[in-house]
Amino acid sequence: MIGISTLMFFIATWHLAMNAFRLVEGYVDHALSPGGAAAYIGNLRPWHHILKDTLYATQENLGSAAAIYRCWVLWGQNWKIIIFPSFLLTFNIIAGYMVCGLYSTVSSTETVFDPRLTVWIKIFYSLAVVLNIITTSLMSYRIWTTHRQSSSYASSQSHLMPILRILVESAALQLVVEIVLLALYSQDINAQYILLESVASIVGITFNIITLRIKFHSIDAVGSRNGSNNGGTQTIGSMPMRHRVQVNISRDVEENDDTLTFTK
Secondary structure (H helix, E strand, O other): OOOHHHHHHHHHHHHHHHHHHHHHHHHHHHHOOOOOHHHHHHHHHHHHHHHHHHHHHHHHHHHHHHHHHHHHHHOOOOOOHHHHHHHHHHHHHHHHHHHHHHHOOOOOOOOOHHHHHHHEEEEHHHHHHHHHHHHHHHHHHHHHHHHHOOOOOOOOOOOOHHHHHHHHHHHHHHHHHHHHHHHHHOOOOOHHHHHHHHHHHHHHHHHHHHHHHHHHHHHHHHHHHHHHHHHOOOOOOOOEEOOOOOOOOOOOOEOOOOHHHHHH
């Protein structure tokens, strides 16, 4: 998980850096060129545009792959569960990089709404939404069924339902953005660029926020459990604080003739 998290952070940062580079180039160096900054930024052929969208496609597919891996772990490393999502991911990888490859073949005046691109882009956006729904549903169902089966045997409140809420809430952030992006692109609305350039960061945020929130919840759960086991002793994380130690002193009296001997 730490390796995937680091890679996602690097890709998201690189993607933002490329966007900043393109903005400076467009509005400073090419502001007075024919067509101005809009023509420069809208050109699909330059290497920096292809690289930027390649980073986005990589981040999207990496997030889907991480979600599939989580499903595999939750379902007891059952390969049958992830066959269909893995097939969709493979096709999504092809669609994403196909779009990046086609950028170099279009004219400098074409936009992302060119007919040669729209089919592959819609496939990529649609599969990203479907993969998000499938993986989140599989993980949520697994957690919910485990909670239902174990609730009758639990002596305390189950900690699985808060994890389920964390998973659904965090995944919903990415899902909503992807659905709106797909809707805007399908209607040929340029506002889709706003969401497009934010997805790479949102995918990384979604992945890491699930990991962090579940980790913090586990720490709180361990702290609460240790607190109850120590008779209410306060805890910091899972380490109990210093508590009172009770010392009992006993005294025996032994009688020997007229002399009383005391021993402690």
